[in-house]
Amino acid sequence: MVLAYSGGLDTSVILKLLQERLKAEVITVTVDVGQQDDFAEIEEKALKFGAVKHYTVDAKKEFVEEYVFPAIKANALYGGEYPLATALARPLMAKKLVDIAKKEGADTIAHGCTGKGNDQVRFDISIKSLYPEANVAAPVREWGLDRAWEIDYARKHGIPVKEGIYSVDENLWGRSVEGGILEDPSTPPPEEIYAWTVSPEKVSQPEDIVIDFVKGIPVALDGEKVDAVKLIEELNFLAGRHGVGRIDHIEDRAVGIKSREIYEAPAAITLIRAHRDLEKFVLTKWVLEFKRLVEEKWAWLIYHGLWFEPLKAGLDAFIDHVEASVDGSVKVRLYKGHAMVVGRESPHALYEHELATFEASDYDQSMAVGYINLFGLQSILASRRALGGR
Ligand code: ARG
DSSP, X not given: OEEEOOSSHHHXXXXXXXXXXXXXXXXXXXXXXXXXXXXXXXXXXXXXXXXXXXXXXXXXXXXXXXXXXXHXXXXXXXXXXXXXXXXXXXXXXXXXXXXXXXXXTOOEEEOOOOSSSSHHHHHHHHHHHHOTTOEEEOHHHXXXXXXXXXXXXXXXXXXXXXXXXXXXXXXXTEEEEESGGGGSTTSOOOGGGOSSOOOGGGOOOOEEEEEEEETTEEEEEXXXXXXXXXXXXXXXXXXXXXXXXXXXEEEEOTTSOEXXXXXXXXXXXXXXXXXXXXXXXXXXXXXXXXXXXXXXXXXXXXXTTOTTSHHHHHHHHHHHHHHXXXXXXXXXXXXXXXXXXXXXXXXXXOOOHHHHOSSOOSOOTTHHHHHHHHHTHHHXXXXXXXXXXX
16 A cells, blocks of 8 residues: 555554554655655654655655646635645645555555545545546545544554644645634634744834746746745745735535634735736736636635546636736735735736826727717616616
8 A cells, every 4th residue: 555644643543554454565655745844754753653665755846836836827716715735735645646556556545634624535536537446545534533542542552642732734835724722713813823924913014025927927036036946935934924824714625514724825825916916917808807717616626626627627728828928027015914016017018008197198088988888788778767768
């Protein structure tokens, strides 16, 4: 078997259980998508508790270029708020697990997801899409494991437990925090749960940054070309120190449960805001209107684990086509939890000063009258009828 292994409580317990109950030979796989973990320590732990082999896969560059960049182009926010950090990383992890399973001749891929969340949906569908012959094992879900039982089992088997009260998932695109007091949706999140952002009320100096985009993708920060991973890391730091990217919202999970979710996503919120502004500058109003529908569907598909669904590729084709002209720079002011766009430039801008100005210009104002009469024709007629007129 190949097991998606984070080194946390669930996957450590599973590693032991799979050997004990199924006599399985387990290969553990940890995919590095930018979480702040000690990967050498994770490997050591896996081998110590019986993994026959361990892989650490550095997928940071692939994650940013193949998963995060399309999300920026799609301005992807599920429920209008969640930048999808966890949801974007799951199909990439599934791909790595499948590659290793095929290479090692493993017939089963195991993960530590519960039966309550979205991650099981994302893992199962992605794995089955890429490797239909494989079995998927989800011991927490199948054997109904709970936290108290797991902690007890871990203690009995000498597995170190350093789990806090919160359930945290982290990658370059964001950090999610669930559990504990956060399960009471009426209580404001305690400051202790935040790790990437300072409290917005504590910062007093505004800071302006400039982000350059080429074909909808961020390529430079303050005029300097930066590599994809570095750019996201840098923006998490810069925007995070202004308290940008804290999200507290109610989410509709794939399985129907409503949950209270806390996220920190400073780079994601800053980049999507800047990118959306640039699009408004260069795309026609018809493209913008239609793209909103595409974006909503794109985020919905990713959230629900349908990364490999043909509709997603179709939407990407539309998005890539219209992003061809999304080049330019956006100036963003970071201040007290806000990332405000305060300036934009583009060689493809559809903004014409000559047209927009209040000063005298060649624009023939008399053209507007015919347009308004025809445009309003039916609405005016309908109102007249409603008033009893003809
Ligand atoms: N609600 C978020 C999502 O569905 C976060 C999930 C966090 N996952 C985790 N295993 N802690 O994408």
